Each structure stands twice: as structure tokens, then as C-alpha cells.
Amino acid sequence: MKPRPARWQHWTAGLALLLGAATIGANTRPQADSDNLPPQGRALFDRYAEATDGGRASRAPYPLQRLLERIRRDLDPDGRGGGLSTVLIPLGRSLQRHAAEPGQYFRYPRAVIAVTGGPPAAASPATPYLKDRLYLGFHEKAETLEIISYNPTAGRFEFQVADDYRPGGSARLRYANRALCLACHQNAAPIFSRQSWDESSANPRIAAALGAAADDFYRLAWRAGVDIPNAIDQATSRANLLPLATALWQQACGAGAAGRNCRGQLLRLALRQRLAGGVAPSLELPGVQAELVGPLLEQWQKRWPDGIPVGNPELPNRQPFAGLAPDAPTPTGAALEQAADISAAFDPLALRPPLEIWPVAASTISRLVAVLADGFSTADAARLEAALPASTANNAVLALDCHPLRREARVDLSCTGQGTTLSARLTVRGGGLAGGTIDRIAFADGTLLHGLPLIATAGSARTLSIDGDRRDSFGARPMRLDVEADFSHARLGLRDELAALDEAVGRIDKTLLDRPPQREVLLPALLAALGQPVAPVATPASYPPPYSEPPPAPAEARVSEALRPFVRRCGLCHASKERFPPPFMAGDEAAISARLGGCAERIAYRLAMWSVPAAARSKTPMPPAAVLPDARFAESTDLAAMRRHVSDILAARPAPLSPE
Incomplete structure (x- = not known):
């Protein structure tokens, strides 16, 4: 469901409330540096930081390849790109896009790196799960490394910057000005271009210009087609739902025992989906309607009657x-x-409508479950699968009537029975079954499975084992296919051992369900409940304290009346000591006045955009609509006062307005 444009700011406000995102406006207090720091927990990237200054500060490993080598240790080396996807963007839209001016864009592109692979197959619960949860942006000319990484304890993405990221530099790591980041990252998560990613190195013209400008860009594997930016795009799409799922986990189930039961059912279904190869579990499983569906929809209807906005x-x-x-x-x-x-x-600063509105419906619960299922890695699923006791498995056999179509060394089967249909291709060799593929199974519950490999079974010419982890929506997994000699009948063997997983969920400490869903906490508890205890995942004691620059914006009382609207509306983003965005609000009143004079033409142009219809604007208006708490700023006294002030500055030296 797509919202109407007139309601964009309404939906954006709802999203901010749901995610706890900070908003900026005339009635907000000056931002404290604690607003930039995690409310609890730490960003995943902090695991890779190095302690400096006697353990009182941290730095990002330099050079970039050294950092990437450390990250790769926690990724499956057999994954595409070793688990990392990289593009170069010379003519991009980041804050550092002006650093390569004039004309050095292809010599100094911005490198964007995303973790798109999972941990190694033998990874322990202590191995961080980085897929979709860690993103790097490096600009050599700006001497800046930007990091977005997930904070599983707080259930949100954190924004960090390593300044002076260069040979001999400090590479000091700090938590960034979150308000500044959210002006573009309006979803409080990573952002990326839609296809076909024409500003990236996947564009042949861009790639050719990059190759002509330099032989090597930091030893990065950037020469690739659109599959690499597509992988990043898919990762950011999945990442976008992580904070939303956490917010719903915490807010939508309610409090007390009923809330814990609700979250317990969410965890149960998420684990079932993870162990079923992504097949959505049925909402008709015992206990789900009473403890999850009914209470959750009731809460959602009360809190979000118009639906749940997705950033x-x-x-x-x-x-x-x-x-x-x-x-x-x-x-x-x-x-x-x-x-x-x-x-x-x-412009990323332009106000974006929600991606969609999740309706108050059972189908939305299934979407929430799918996001929570992605909170566990493939290695986690394999570890849980191995811990399930075979003795408690529920086995079943479906009898099927088949119509064979014989070909040379192959038989195509079309089978039906007990509400199930099956299509398969069998390889015949020496009078026995040598393998094949189940092209399609349609179960009575509506589950469709495709492309299941069939493997010959030693000692049985008529039995094929079925490879894969996919199950039907109630948890039954196809295990074997027995075929009669004339191919007229077959028996499909099913196994369901997920009842033991349900019981394990019921045995974990219920207080764990009061926190955001953390794989690092829940996985050890689940394994212990299954009789395979592992050491709890401990937060490294060597973490330096998190650091964020104190906000430099001056208090309104310390500047003249004419400058106070600029302090309120511009100070949070433009009062820093950094080059980007322009620091015209940095310093004392005299310095601010001088910089406003130097930037007056550009400021006047951006303020004037508030009087231009959105579709006709050549530039995004400032302050950006995404950071304003109301939709009436265009009629506000602050905007009028700001326009008068810059008009007075320009009155003595008339000049045509220009966008930059």
C-alpha cells in the first residue's frame, strides 16, 4: 500500500515515533552529544576498533585493506567476494562529494563496501553476524571513513566516522552527529540507489573513466557488473527492516506475561522459518492464534490504525x-x-515517502516473522538443526499415484495424492534410480517447494534421499522418495523434528524476551535448552568508551535576535568544524555573521526553494523538510526572518541567485 504524497510528513512523523528517531525543529533543545551515542550496547563496528590514548579512545584500523582483512575473518571465505560487495562512486551524493573538486572525481571516488555474506559454516555464537549490518564509505581526498553498523542491543543502526583517515593520521573513531545523518538516512538505516545504479562503477562509462584515472583503488575488487550494486541494494532493503522489526517486537506485543508469550511465539515462528529454508510457517500452528495473532492485531489496531509506515x-x-x-x-x-x-x-535530502505501509493484517505478521528469521545466520540454523534430537521427530509418509513419462535414461513423474502434487525428473541407470530433481511439490497446506535435489541411496535401487532444508508451513521436511519399479506409485517420506525447537523456546529465560531480539543472547540460550550449552557471548571488555564530538552550536541566548532562527534551524548540521556540510554556523557571533555574509547567495537560493512547488525545484530547500517537525515551515516566522536577514546582507551587493 502506497501513501498519498499529501500525507508524506504525517507518515514520516509516525515512522520517527515508531523507531524513536530524533527530530529537529524550532522547539527542540540543542542536541547533547549523548544523543549521538548508543542508548545501550555498541555498534558492531566497535569490535574492529583499536584502542588508543591509553584505552580512552579508539581508532579505525588503517589502511582500508587492513580493516577489511579483519572483517573478512568473520565471513565465509567461499561467499561471493569473500562476503564483501564493493562499488566505486565518483560522482555521488554523499557529504564528501565535493572533496574531489575540481575535476578529480575519477581519481578520488568514494568507495562503498557492504557486508553481504554470512559467517563461516563453523562459526560459533560469538562470531558477529555482519550480513546486512555493516557498511563502509571511504573517501581518500576527504580523509574520512564513514561507518553504518547495527547495534543489536539497542535494535538500531549507529552512525560513526573515522576522521583523519590517512597515512600517519589519527583515524580517530567517533559516533557521528546523528541528526545530520538522519537528514538523508530518513529511515535511520543504510540507503542506496535503485537500479540500474548508473552513478556507480557498474556503469561501463564510469568504470572506463575510473580505470583510466588510476591503476588500483586500495586493492578493492570493484570491477564487476550490476550484480554487485544489486547485492548492496538488496542488503540495504533487508537492513531497512531491522529497526522496524525490533520496534514492533518491543512495542506491539504489549507488556507482562501476555507480551512475553507474544514475543515467544514470534521467536518460535522466526526460528521455524530459518530452519525451513525461508518457508513461512503457518499461523495455524498450536498457540499462535491465541498468543500472537489475536493480541498483536489488537495492539496494532490501537497504536497504528492507519498501518505501519516502512522507512x-x-x-x-x-x-x-x-x-x-x-x-x-x-x-x-x-x-x-x-x-x-x-x-x-x-538529492538524498529530499523528503521521501514511506516505502510502503504495512496493513493491520495477519499477512503483516508473516512479514515481521521473516525479518526476525533473518536475525539468525545459516550457520546458526545448522547448529540448531544439529542439536534437535532425532528421537522426538514425527515421521509421516504420503502415498502418491504417478503418471510416468519415459525418456532415454530418464523418467518424468507427475504424482498426486493426499492433497499433494509432485513433479520430478528421475535419472535411471542400470535398472535403478541414480538421482534426479523434484521440480515442484505442492502440499495440502499451500506450501510450494521447487528444485529439490534427489540423491541415490546406497543399497536401495528404488529409494532417493531428498537434499535440502526446506519444509512445509507446519514444519515437515521431505526426506526421501520411494518409487515402485513401474513408476506408477511413489511414497514421499516426511520428517518434522521442530517440536523440540518449540519446547526449547518455551524453556529459555523469559526475561530475555523483554529485550530487543538479539541473536548473540538468544542463540546460546536456545542451544542450552536443547542440551548443548555454549559459553555466553560476552561484550569485549577492551572496548574504549564511546565518543562523540560535543555539539558546537551556540546557545540562542548568546547571539543576536537576527541569528537565532539560524541557530535553531541550521546549527545542528552546520555548526561543526568539518568541511562538509559547510560550517557557516561554527564559532561565535562574529564568525557566524561573517560566514553568513560569504554564503548569503547560496543560503538565499535554498531558502527561496520553499516558495517553489516541489516538482519545480532545482535544488532541495534548506533546512531540509526531512528534519522539520511540522509541515508548515514554509509559513513560519523563522523562515520569514531568515529570508529577511540574508536579503539585508545581499541588499548592499546585489547579485543573481545561484544554486551553489
Whole structure:
């Protein structure tokens, strides 16, 4: 369900309340540095930080390859790219996009790296689960490494920056100005372009220009097709739902014993889906309707009667060289600078509507369960599967009538029986079954399974074992297929051992369900309940204390009346000591006045955009709509006062307004 544009800010406000995202506006207090720090727990990236200054501070490992080598140790080496997906973006939309001016964009592109692979197959619960949860942005010219990583204890993404990230630099790690980050990351999570990712190194023209500018970019595997940015895009789409799922886990089930029962059922279903190869479990399983579906829908209807807004991680695809003939040379000079300019339609600061609205319906519960299931890795699922006692498994056999179609060395089967249909291709060799594939099984519960490999069984010419972890929605897994000699009948053997998993969920400490769903906490508890205790995952004691720069914005009382609207509306983002965004609000009143004078044309132009219809804007208005607490800023006294002030500055030196 898509919201109407007129309701964008209504939905954005609802999303902020749901996720606990900070909003900025005229009535908000100056931001404390504690607002940037995790309310509890730490960012996953802190595991890779190095202690400095006697353990009182931390730094990001340098150079970049050294950092990536450390991260790779926690990833499956057999995964694509060793678990890392990398693109280079020379003409991008990040805060550092101006660092390579003028004209050095292809020599100094921004590297974007996402963890898109899981941990090794033998990973223990102590191995961090980084897939979809860790993103790096490195710009050599800006000497900056930006990090977005998940904080499982707090159930949110954290934004960090390593400043002075260069040879001989301090690479000091700090938690970033969260309000500044959320102006673009309006979903409080990673963002990325929609396909076809034409501003990235997947674009052949971009790749050719990058290759001509430098032989090597930090030894990164950046030469690839659209499959790599597609992997990053899919990762950010999954990551986008993590904070939402945590918020619903904590807020939607309610409190007390009923709330714990509700969350227990969510965990039960999530684990079933993870151990079923992604097949959604039935909401008709015992206890689910009474303890989960009914209470959850009742709570949702009370709290979110209009539906649950889902944050939008998608930026419109941008083609920097749109309209350029394929055989035309890549622009240089002023034409290249024009191509690097970001119009309002492509600006991450532009207010984005929710990606969708989750309705108050049982289908939404299944979507929530799917997100929670992704909180456990493939290695976690295998460890839990191995811990399930075979003695408690429930075995069943479905009798099927089949119609064979004989081919040379192959028999195609079409079978039905007991509400189930099956299509398979069997390889015949020496009078026995040598293997094959089940193309499709449709179970009576509506579950569809495709592409199940059939493997010959030693000592039995008519029995094939079924490879894979997929199950029907009630937990039954196809294990074997017995086929009669004339292929007219078959028996499908099923096994369901998930009752033991349900019992394990019921035995864990119920207070664990009061926290955000943390794989590092829940997995050891589940394994212990299954009779395979493992050591609890401990937070490393060597973590330096988290650090964030104190907010430099001056108090309103210390500046003149004319500057106070700028302090309220611009100070949180533009009062830092950094180059990006422009620090025109840094320093005392005299310094602010001087910088406002130097930036007056650009500020006036951006303020004027509030009077232009959204579809006709050449640039995003400032302050960005995404950080304003109300939809009436265009009629506010603050905007009028700011426009008067810059108009007074310009009155003595008239000049045409320009976007930058």
C-alpha cells in the first residue's frame, strides 16, 4: 500500500515515533552529544576498533585493506567476494562529494563496501553476524571513513566516522552527529540507489573513466557488473527492516506475561522459518492464534490504525551523463562539474515517502516473522538443526499415484495424492534410480517447494534421499522418495523434528524476551535448552568508551535576535568544524555573521526553494523538510526572518541567485 504524497510528513512523523528517531525543529533543545551515542550496547563496528590514548579512545584500523582483512575473518571465505560487495562512486551524493573538486572525481571516488555474506559454516555464537549490518564509505581526498553498523542491543543502526583517515593520521573513531545523518538516512538505516545504479562503477562509462584515472583503488575488487550494486541494494532493503522489526517486537506485543508469550511465539515462528529454508510457517500452528495473532492485531489496531509506515532506503537512480551519446567522450572541465551537480529530484535530502505501509493484517505478521528469521545466520540454523534430537521427530509418509513419462535414461513423474502434487525428473541407470530433481511439490497446506535435489541411496535401487532444508508451513521436511519399479506409485517420506525447537523456546529465560531480539543472547540460550550449552557471548571488555564530538552550536541566548532562527534551524548540521556540510554556523557571533555574509547567495537560493512547488525545484530547500517537525515551515516566522536577514546582507551587493 502506497501513501498519498499529501500525507508524506504525517507518515514520516509516525515512522520517527515508531523507531524513536530524533527530530529537529524550532522547539527542540540543542542536541547533547549523548544523543549521538548508543542508548545501550555498541555498534558492531566497535569490535574492529583499536584502542588508543591509553584505552580512552579508539581508532579505525588503517589502511582500508587492513580493516577489511579483519572483517573478512568473520565471513565465509567461499561467499561471493569473500562476503564483501564493493562499488566505486565518483560522482555521488554523499557529504564528501565535493572533496574531489575540481575535476578529480575519477581519481578520488568514494568507495562503498557492504557486508553481504554470512559467517563461516563453523562459526560459533560469538562470531558477529555482519550480513546486512555493516557498511563502509571511504573517501581518500576527504580523509574520512564513514561507518553504518547495527547495534543489536539497542535494535538500531549507529552512525560513526573515522576522521583523519590517512597515512600517519589519527583515524580517530567517533559516533557521528546523528541528526545530520538522519537528514538523508530518513529511515535511520543504510540507503542506496535503485537500479540500474548508473552513478556507480557498474556503469561501463564510469568504470572506463575510473580505470583510466588510476591503476588500483586500495586493492578493492570493484570491477564487476550490476550484480554487485544489486547485492548492496538488496542488503540495504533487508537492513531497512531491522529497526522496524525490533520496534514492533518491543512495542506491539504489549507488556507482562501476555507480551512475553507474544514475543515467544514470534521467536518460535522466526526460528521455524530459518530452519525451513525461508518457508513461512503457518499461523495455524498450536498457540499462535491465541498468543500472537489475536493480541498483536489488537495492539496494532490501537497504536497504528492507519498501518505501519516502512522507512524508505531507496534513492532514485541517477545517470550523471544522461543524454550523452554512447560514443561521446566523457566530459571534462565545466561539463564534468555540471554532471557532478545534484538536482533536487536526486538529492538524498529530499523528503521521501514511506516505502510502503504495512496493513493491520495477519499477512503483516508473516512479514515481521521473516525479518526476525533473518536475525539468525545459516550457520546458526545448522547448529540448531544439529542439536534437535532425532528421537522426538514425527515421521509421516504420503502415498502418491504417478503418471510416468519415459525418456532415454530418464523418467518424468507427475504424482498426486493426499492433497499433494509432485513433479520430478528421475535419472535411471542400470535398472535403478541414480538421482534426479523434484521440480515442484505442492502440499495440502499451500506450501510450494521447487528444485529439490534427489540423491541415490546406497543399497536401495528404488529409494532417493531428498537434499535440502526446506519444509512445509507446519514444519515437515521431505526426506526421501520411494518409487515402485513401474513408476506408477511413489511414497514421499516426511520428517518434522521442530517440536523440540518449540519446547526449547518455551524453556529459555523469559526475561530475555523483554529485550530487543538479539541473536548473540538468544542463540546460546536456545542451544542450552536443547542440551548443548555454549559459553555466553560476552561484550569485549577492551572496548574504549564511546565518543562523540560535543555539539558546537551556540546557545540562542548568546547571539543576536537576527541569528537565532539560524541557530535553531541550521546549527545542528552546520555548526561543526568539518568541511562538509559547510560550517557557516561554527564559532561565535562574529564568525557566524561573517560566514553568513560569504554564503548569503547560496543560503538565499535554498531558502527561496520553499516558495517553489516541489516538482519545480532545482535544488532541495534548506533546512531540509526531512528534519522539520511540522509541515508548515514554509509559513513560519523563522523562515520569514531568515529570508529577511540574508536579503539585508545581499541588499548592499546585489547579485543573481545561484544554486551553489
